[in-house]
Structure formats: structure tokens, C-alpha cells
Amino acid sequence: MKKTGFGLLVLLLPLFVITHQVQAAPADALRVDYHQWKLGKDGIRQEMSYSELLYRKPDSLWIEREIPEAAQHSHDDHHHGGLGHKHADVTGAPLWIVRDPQGKLDVKLIDRHEQRMIEIAEAYYSNVGFDGHWVESWSLADPETLQKLKPTKISENGLETYEIQRGTQQITLVWNPEGQYAQSITAKDSQGLSGRTIRASEITAPKTLPWTQLGNYLSRDYSDLLD
Amino acid sequence: MKRLTVTVTGLTLAMALAGCGSDNDKKNNSSKSSSSVSVASSALASSSTPATSSSAASSSIKSSSSAPSSSSSSAAPVAKKNVLFFLGDGMGITTLTAMRIYEVGEAGSITIDTLPESAFVRTYSEDGQVTDSAPSMAAYMTGVKMKNEVISMSAGTNAYRPDGSQFVDASGNSTCEAGNGKAVPTLLELMKAKGYATGVVSTTRITHATPATTYSHVCNRNGENTIAAQMVPNGAGFNAALGNGIDVVLGGGLRHFLPSTVSGGRRTDSRNLVEEMKAAGYTYATNTGELLAASNATNKLLGLFHSSDMSYELDRNPIAEPSLSEMTGKAIDILSQRDKGFFLMVEGGRIDHALHASNAKRALVDGIAFDNAIKLALQKMEAVDPGLKNTLVVVTADHDHTLVINGYAERTGKTTDNHAGVLGLVKSYANGPGKGQPTTDVNGNPYTILAFGNGPNRPATRIALDETTTSGKDYLQEAVIQLDSETHGGGDVFLGAKGLGAENFHGVIDNVEVFGLIKKAINLE
Numbered sequence: 001m002k003k004t005g006f007g008l009l010v011l012l013l014p015l016f017v018i019t020h021q022v023q024a025a026p027a028d029a030l031r032v033d034y035h036q037w038k039l040g041k042d043g044i045r046q047e048m049s050y051s052e053l054l055y056r057k058p059d060s061l062w063i064e065r066e067i068p069e070a071a072q073h074s075h076d077d078h079h080h081g082g083l084g085h086k087h088a089d090v091t092g093a094p095l096w097i098v099r100d101p102q103g104k105l106d107v108k109l110i111d112r113h114e115q116r117m118i119e120i121a122e123a124y125y126s127n128v129g130f131d132g133h134w135v136e137s138w139s140l141a142d143p144e145t146l147q148k149l150k151p152t153k154i155s156e157n158g159l160e161t162y163e164i165q166r167g168t169q170q171i172t173l174v175w176n177p178e179g180q181y182a183q184s185i186t187a188k189d190s191q192g193l194s195g196r197t198i199r200a201s202e203i204t205a206p207k208t209l210p211w212t213q214l215g216n217y218l219s220r221d222y223s224d225l226l227d
Numbered sequence: 228m229k230r231l232t233v234t235v236t237g238l239t240l241a242m243a244l245a246g247c248g249s250d251n252d253k254k255n256n257s258s259k260s261s262s263s264v265s266v267a268s269s270a271l272a273s274s275s276t277p278a279t280s281s282s283a284a285s286s287s288i289k290s291s292s293s294a295p296s297s298s299s300s301s302a303a304p305v306a307k308k309n310v311l312f313f314l315g316d317g318m319g320i321t322t323l324t325a326m327r328i329y330e331v332g333e334a335g336s337i338t339i340d341t342l343p344e345s346a347f348v349r350t351y352s353e354d355g356q357v358t359d360s361a362p363s364m365a366a367y368m369t370g371v372k373m374k375n376e377v378i379s380m381s382a383g384t385n386a387y388r389p390d391g392s393q394f395v396d397a398s399g400n401s402t403c404e405a406g407n408g409k410a411v412p413t414l415l416e417l418m419k420a421k422g423y424a425t426g427v428v429s430t431t432r433i434t435h436a437t438p439a440t441t442y443s444h445v446c447n448r449n450g451e452n453t454i455a456a457q458m459v460p461n462g463a464g465f466n467a468a469l470g471n472g473i474d475v476v477l478g479g480g481l482r483h484f485l486p487s488t489v490s491g492g493r494r495t496d497s498r499n500l501v502e503e504m505k506a507a508g509y510t511y512a513t514n515t516g517e518l519l520a521a522s523n524a525t526n527k528l529l530g531l532f533h534s535s536d537m538s539y540e541l542d543r544n545p546i547a548e549p550s551l552s553e554m555t556g557k558a559i560d561i562l563s564q565r566d567k568g569f570f571l572m573v574e575g576g577r578i579d580h581a582l583h584a585s586n587a588k589r590a591l592v593d594g595i596a597f598d599n600a601i602k603l604a605l606q607k608m609e610a611v612d613p614g615l616k617n618t619l620v621v622v623t624a625d626h627d628h629t630l631v632i633n634g635y636a637e638r639t640g641k642t643t644d645n646h647a648g649v650l651g652l653v654k655s656y657a658n659g660p661g662k663g664q665p666t667t668d669v670n671g672n673p674y675t676i677l678a679f680g681n682g683p684n685r686p687a688t689r690i691a692l693d694e695t696t697t698s699g700k701d702y703l704q705e706a707v708i709q710l711d712s713e714t715h716g717g718g719d720v721f722l723g724a725k726g727l728g729a730e731n732f733h734g735v736i737d738n739v740e741v742f743g744l745i746k747k748a749i750n751l752e
């Protein structure tokens with residue numbers, strides 16, 4: 001289903017380039033809102049939400065948490081000590097992931113306070129909240145996996161809705177094939193004890209992409225932060 | 228990082244959709260780790276020709292009669308004495324127990340368990356209830372209790388200025404000031420001065436705190452460019468107490484030997500210390516093949532196998548990087564050929580790093596690689612010196628971590644490809660319908676056997692874990708207090724000893740006492 005759609009797209013591509021130049025390209029900047037809640041046996045409902053900005057080029061991905069000003073720690077809160085190996089404060093720092101033509105990933109944590117790019121070896125991906133999956137990080141879902149499923153609905157503007165059952169979880173996913181990202185993912189467990197929502201919307205990319213502004217950053221290893 | 232707990236929720240969804248590539252990853256990795264163990268044991272069989280007792284005897288005679296450079300030549304043949312000091316960085320007692328269960332089950336014994344003598348060691352530093360690796364290893368190597376982050380300097384030396392900044396620049400050059408403490412002699416230096424051969428082996432950068440305490444002196448451990456220069460004979464900044472230089476140096480940390488003008492180099496003084504070491508007579512190895520091909524008669528050997536720390540055992544490419552066993556074996560093969568005995572320090576340095584990451588699996592696999600290196604060393608030394616009559620082997624850790632073994636778990640036995648073992652969930656031991664079922668927290672969620680007092684993974688809401696997840700190579704065990712990375716712990720550590728003077732180690736001792744007990748064992752004044 002998806003495959004024929006893709007073939008058609010290739011055929012029509014020259015037309016699209018002329019008439020829909022901007023829309024035909026994958027979205028280059030997204031704001032992604034995460035929300036999650038859970039009802040405990042003690043009757044307490046816990047909720048959590050946060051947002052991330054994604055800047056996307058075909059082989060480069062920048063993921064940055066939005067940290068409201070009041071929550072940002074001040075620059076003077078901590079001492080600056082050269083390598084500062086065990087006083088690193090990189091909570092919520094942006095991640096910059098680059099994929100080479102062979103598919104090999106280069107993951108960096110950007111420490112703006114100390115002006116360092118911290119090289120993240122594969123063994124430390126979990127420590128910076130990256131699961132090692134390029135496509136799922138870039139698109140929020142893997143389009144190849146979706147191709148194997150049948151959309152339950154295709155809206156007029158082309159959005160594809162998928163209903164997926166995973167164990168006790170009922171997942172509804174809306175895929176934006178033009179923008180190449182999951183526009184929303186909603187998961188609920190059958191007992192109504194927990195739920196999660198991800199919503200992505202297209203935003204205007206900054207004129208200067210953040211990874212072009214790291215010229216004077218020192219390159220460091222994640223293991224430099226460990227003693 | 229804090230990013231983890233929150234991102235996991237989003238990415239978990241994405242991953243669930245992505246299908247199950249991770250199962251294959253896991254299989255590949257476990258088979259990789261088991262094949263690397265067999266590499267280590269085949270290295271034992273092939274890479275060495277252990278000195279026979281007759282050749283050992285003849286060379287000891289040679290040392291007393293014909294060694295012109297030996298300062299301590301005497302009339303009677305003197306037995307060659309050897310000290311092998313094994314340091315598992317961060318290998319606290321809970322980690323040791325978890326290593327045992329992981330590898331051989333609750334009732335089994337790893338090599339460390341077989342050491343006949345033992346003591347508990349207090350690890351506090353001059354200023355810290357909880358130490359870092361610099362003063363704790365320096366305490367073993369110098370007998371002096373110094374402040375956190377100080378490398379083999381006198382008591383009172385400061386790693387930090389009064390304003391809180393450190394005595395190091397951003398490139399890793401020491402900015403220690405005159406008058407801020409003075410160098411104190413290390414075991415390696417003292418033995419070198421008496422004509423012993425010396426070796427330093429680590430899986431970390433060779434300029435990292437633990438190995439650095441054996442051969443360098445600096446007020447702040449982060450001055451790794453400065454530390455590297457201290458080992459280069461004839462070069463500026465050389466530590467003259469090393470005489471003609473350390474005989475065998477094996478580990479990671481190439482970046483502190485290369486100028487910053489070269490890719491990956493960190494040196495700002497434009498020196499290439501690898502070239503300088505070669506000029507000073509060192510044979511240089513860059514991979515496993517070159518290491519194993521080095522002749523046992525090699526005069527001086529430098530092996531740098533990684534720009535930074537060597538890979539975790541779980542991730543190691545055996546062609547590019549030797550195992551800790553292979554490095555230890557080659558060091559013994561070379562050092563035991565010498566006229567006089569030797570001092571060898573071997574660090575399993577990345578047990579600590581994996582624990583900081585709260586990644587128990589990598590820590591345990593690195594711990595077992597360390598144990599295998601000890602096993603190989605004992606076998607080789609038995610061949611060189613039967614009964615270890617003149618060889619002291621000490622195995623200890625520099626400090627604890629915050630790892631705990633949680634809950635009333637039933638016995639798991641060892642971990643295998645399809646059995647999580649100690650990396651799994653706490654399951655009930657009690658007879659009845661609940662036996663073998665996960666024990667749950669107040670909200671009905673299972674929890675893992677291994678967990679940390681602090682660390683990056685503190686989920687805002689705990690979820691139902693399964694053992695495929697918790698025994699995965701990248702799983703981070705949960706922590707009570709959320710920190711970017713897990714810290715050291717303050718508990719006493721285990722010390723095990725075997726051979727010459729091992730019986731001196733018993734009871735509860737202070738880390739600074741170890742230095743004197745080793746000297747006493749070999750009559751080093």
C-alpha cells in the first residue's frame with residue numbers, strides 16, 4: 001500500500017517540486033510535546049510533561065529540551081574548573097546526532113555552560129537518553145514498520161492513522177508522510193491505569209542551525225565526566 | 228542524564244513500533260563476550276613460554292654475578308622477588324558478590340574468592356569520607372593519605388584553589404603551583420631504584436588516576452598531558468625517579484601522547500610522546516596482534532590501544548584491542564625474564580566507569596575480565612615461581628560504589644544468554660504459589676536485584692520491567708537519588724593476597740598501611 005504510494009510519489013515528484021516546493025520536503029524543524037500519566041495503587045495520579053525541539057537534516061539531528069527560564073540554572077551556580085571531570089552539569093543538555101553514509105552514528109552532548117561537545121560512545125547512549133535508533137529519533141516512528149501495517153484511515157490531507165495493539169497497550173499513531181514524522185502517538189493501557197501522548201508540530205527552523213555555532217567548543221569524551 | 232527518564236517514555240513507544248532488533252543485538256553481544264573469554268584462555272596456551280625453574284635460577288645467578296648496572300650486587304644469589312598489584316577500580320564488596328553470582332552463581336568461586344589471605348580496607352581520603360581513585364590508589368602506592376584528586380603528593384596538597392577552580396587547564400595541562408605539596412615516592416619508583424623491572428597495565432587511559440599514581444606526581448588528576456610527559460625518559464617534565472623509564476606500559480590514552488595538531492591529539496606543547504618514547508627505546512604496539520607479537524625479550528614496551536579509555540569488555544573488538552588478560556600475560560612474560568624481580572600494577576579500570584553509568588552488566592563483565600587476568604597471572608607466576616615463594620599477589624579495590632543487592636531474591640544462579648540471573652528481577656524464594664514470581668513495590672511493579680543509591684535512572688513513575696530489558700547490555704539500573712552519573716561509595720573494600728608475605732594482610736586496615744605491608748614482604752627499605 002505504502003510502496004505503491006511511494007512509487008506514485010516518485011512519478012509525480014517533478015510536478016510537486018514545481019507546485020509544492022516547500023511541503024514536499026520532510027519537515028526540518030519540529031516541536032514535540034510529551035505527556036504521560038499513571039494511576040498508582042495508592043490512588044495517586046502522577047503526570048509528567050515536557051517538550052523537545054527537533055532540527056532535522058537528512059543526516060543530522062538536533063534534539064533539545066525546552067527548559068523554561070525559571071528552571072534554568074544560572075551560569076554562576078557552579079564552579080568552572082577546566083575539565084571539571086565530576087562536576088559536570090549537563091542535565092537536559094542538547095544532543096546532536098550525525099549519521100554518516102554507512103549509517104554509523106556520531107552522538108554528541110552539547111554542554112553550553114562549559115562550551116564542550118561531549119562525544120558519546122555507544123556504551124553511553126542510554127546515559128544520555130538515546131536508544132541508538134536513528135529513524136525513530138528522527139521521525140518519532142519507523143516508517144518502514146508502518147509500511148507493514150494497514151492504516152485504518154487516511155485523511156484528505158494525506159495523514160495516515162494506524163491502530164496498533166501491543167500487549168495491553170492500545171496505540172494510535174498518526175503519520176505525516178509528507179513531513180516524514182509521527183504527528184501524534186497515543187497509548188493507553190486497557191485498565192486505564194496509565195497513558196502516554198506524543199504530539200509533534202512543524203515549526204520554523206532557526207536561520208542559523210545550532211550545530212553550526214560550535215566552532216570554539218572543545219571536544220571531550222563522556223568518560224571524562226566519570227572519575 | 229536526567230534526559231533519560233523522560234525521554235525513555237517517548238522513545239519506548241517509538242521502539243515498540245520499531246520491532247525487536249534489540250534481541251539480536253543482545254545475542255550478538257553475549258556471544259561476543261563468550262568468544263573473547265576463549266581468546267583470553269587461548270592466549271594463555273600460546274602466547275607465552277613460561278620460564279622453567281632452571282632458567283629462572285640461572286638468571287638469578289646472573290643477576291648477582293654479572294649485572295653491571297645493578298646497584299645492589301652482592302656475593303650470594305638473591306631470589307627474584309615479584310609484586311603484582313591488581314586494582315579493580317570501584318570494585319566494592321557488593322560488586323564482587325554480584326560478579327561472582329553473574330559468573331558462577333551464589334555458591335561458586337571466581338579467582339578472587341580463592342585468594343587465601345584477606346583484609347578489609349578503609350578508603351577515606353585526607354579530606355573525603357568518600358574517596359576518588361587518585362588518593363586511594365596513591366595511598367596504596369605511597370603510604371600517604373592525601374586529598375581527593377591528588378596524585379602521589381604530600382599530605383595537604385590541594386587539587387582546588389581557594390576559589391574552587393582546579394589546578395588544570397581545559398586541555399589537560401597541570402597548572403599546579405610551586406609550594407603546593409611535593410612528590411612522595413611510589414612503590415614503583417622505589418622498586419625501580421633497586422633494580423626491579425616495572426610494569427603498568429590498565430584498561431583506562433594510562434594517564435588516568437589509578438595508573439598515574441604509580442609513576443607520576445601532580446596536584447590534580449586531570450592534568451593528564453602533564454602526567455603523560457612524566458613517563459617519557461629524557462623528555463621535558465620526565466619524572467627522574469623512574470630511572471631509565473617504566474619497562475612495560477599498556478593501556479589506552481593515546482590522545483595525551485599526541486599533539487593537538489594531529490587528529491584526536493590533546494597535547495598543546497606540540498610534542499609527540501609516542502615518537503619520543505620510541506626514541507627512548509620503546510617498542511610500540513597499537514593493537515592486539517602487535518602486542519602479542521612483541522618478543523618476551525623486549526627491553527621496553529609501550530602499547531596504547533585507544534585514543535581514550537579502552538573499550539568495555541562487552542564492546543571490545545578483540546583484533547583492535549587486547550583483553551586485560553592478554554596485556555597482563557604479555558607484561559609478565561617480559562618482566563619475568565629480567566635479572567631481578569619485578570613490580571607490576573594491573574588495573575581493571577572500567578568497572579568503575581560502568582558503575583558511574585549505573586550499567587551493571589558492563590561493570591560485571593569488566594569485573595570478570597579483571598578476575599580472568601588475575602587467574603592468568605597466578606598461573607603464569609606459578610610457572611615462574613612455584614608456590615609463589617618469592618611473589619606477592621595483592622588484589623583490591625580503591626573504593627566502593629553505591630551498588631546494592633535488593634530485596635529477598637531467590638537464588639538465581641549464574642547469568643547465561645537466556646537467563647538474566649543477578650541482572651534480573653527480585654523473585655520470591657518462598658514456597659507457595661508466589662515462588663519464583665517477581666516481588667513487587669507498593670504499586671505492584673517488579674524491581675531489579677541490582678540497584679544504585681544514586682545515578683541517572685530514577686523514573687518519575689516506575690513501570691513494569693521484564694528481564695529481557697533488565698539484562699540488556701544498555702540497561703541502567705534504577706537509583707534512589709537522581710544524579711547525572713553515579714558516585715563512589717564509602718564502604719570498606721576487600722583485599723585478597725597470596726604468596727610471599729600475604730599473611731601480613733588481615734583484619735581491618737587503613738589503605739595507607741598496604742604500602743608498608745608490601746615493602747615488608749619483599750624487604751624493601
Ligand SMILES: [Zn+2]
Nearest residue numbers: 226227317579
Ligand atoms: Zn570512579
